[in-house]
Amino acid sequence: MTFEEIENLLRSFRKIYLSVDRDEIGKSLADLKSAAVAKGDEIAAKHAWCLESVNDVQRAYISAFAHAKLGEFFDAWCNLESAEISLIHLRPHLEESFAEYFLDWIDLYVSRYQQLFPYRLFSSIGVIVKRRECSIWGAKVGLRRGCAHRKGEIYSGEMCCDIICESELLEISMVEHPVNKYTVPFDAAGEGHNDWIDNYDYTQLAFIIDRVVSPFDEWEMTFTTRRASRDEYLDYSESAECPCGSKIKYADCCSGKNWFDVPHANVSFRKKLPENRPYLVRGHGPGVKGRLTRRSGDNRFWTRYCGLPRKTQVGGKGEYSHPCL
Numbered sequence: 001m002t003f004e005e006i007e008n009l010l011r012s013f014r015k016i017y018l019s020v021d022r023d024e025i026g027k028s029l030a031d032l033k034s035a036a037v038a039k040g041d042e043i044a045a046k047h048a049w050c051l052e053s054v055n056d057v058q059r060a061y062i063s064a065f066a067h068a069k070l071g072e073f074f075d076a077w078c079n080l081e082s083a084e085i086s087l088i089h090l091r092p093h094l095e096e097s098f099a100e101y102f103l104d105w106i107d108l109y110v111s112r113y114q115q116l117f118p119y120r121l122f123s124s125i126g127v128i129v130k131r132r133e134c135s136i137w138g139a140k141v142g143l144r145r146g147c148a149h150r151k152g153e154i155y156s157g158e159m160c161c162d163i164i165c166e167s168e169l170l171e172i173s174m175v176e177h178p179v180n181k182y183t184v185p186f187d188a189a190g191e192g193h194n195d196w197i198d199n200y201d202y203t204q205l206a207f208i209i210d211r212v213v214s215p216f217d218e219w220e221m222t223f224t225t226r227r228a229s230r231d232e233y234l235d236y237s238e239s240a241e242c243p244c245g246s247k248i249k250y251a252d253c254c255s256g257k258n259w260f261d262v263p264h265a266n267v268s269f270r271k272k273l274p275e276n277r278p279y280l281v282r283g284h285g286p287g288v289k290g291r292l293t294r295r296s297g298d299n300r301f302w303t304r305y306c307g308l309p310r311k312t313q314v315g316g317k318g319e320y321s322h323p324c325l
Contacts, residue, residue: 061109081181132165217271222268225264
């Protein structure tokens with residue numbers, strides 16, 4: 001394939017995402033890049049790298065949606081993180097063409113889907129770097145010896161960065177805002193087992209993913225609060241974290257109040273959804289029923305689902321193969 005043919009395929013991403021051969025695109029770009037490097041054509045080599053990154057972002061987003069549909073939520077999370085990292089590296093080199101390749105839209109929905117995941121703590125390592133090399137020349141890099149390249153720039157079709165070749169682990173911390181979002185902690189299956197158990201509550205993500213058909217179905221979630229009655233929490237453990245979100249025990253917070261505010265989420269979908277999908281996920285309270293509304297300044301109808309509590313068990317793992325994978 002030529003550059004022009006690949007560009008047209010990547011621009012048609014939304015229409016042909018199920019039929020496009022990502023591996024074939026990747027192979028063609030690798031060949032084009034090799035030819036450009038052999039000729040000393042840095043512009044063409046950089047263009048090939050940019051299109052490789054576009055292909056990777058589009059593939060990662062589609063894969064994330066497919067894994068989420070199958071209930072493989074951590075795999076979906078990893079693909080979203082992969083897309084986010086590639087977008088960060090790509091933006092300085094292709095920002096003017098982001099909309100052309102649907103990357104602005106992907107960037108927005110990667111963030112929206114990420115906010116639905118229940119992961120709040122991540123592991124973060126501290127190391128002593130003993131040896132690092134330039135990714136372009138392979139030369140040793142140190143405090144007094146840098147490479148001749150600018151980090152993040154593209155040379156011979158590759159991005160310049162430091163590669164840590166030797167290090168010593170100092171510590172592992174638990175943080176809320178990590179650089180590496182892949183490091184989600186899970187419970188071990190038991191002593192002597194290498195497996196792990198996923199005990200996270202994916203209520204919000206399951207609610208959305210069960211109601212969208214395509215990776216391009218539009219939706220919005222807004223977080224607010226609602227007034228809850230103490231009677232709704234009669235079976236709630238006094239030692240559990242208070243449902244108001246204070247992170248204090250219920251007994252020491254809102255247990256003695258007749259009414260208190262609890263976290264609440266409203267969801268709007270662009271298209272009307274199937275009748276067999278409930279308008280409301282019920283938690284301890286009655287919630288509000290969904291309705292079709294016309295949003296201010298928008299001629300399109302959005303189906304609005306009100307009353308999604310943050311702690312409700314819904315949905316289950318899909319029992320089918322998704323065509324995006």
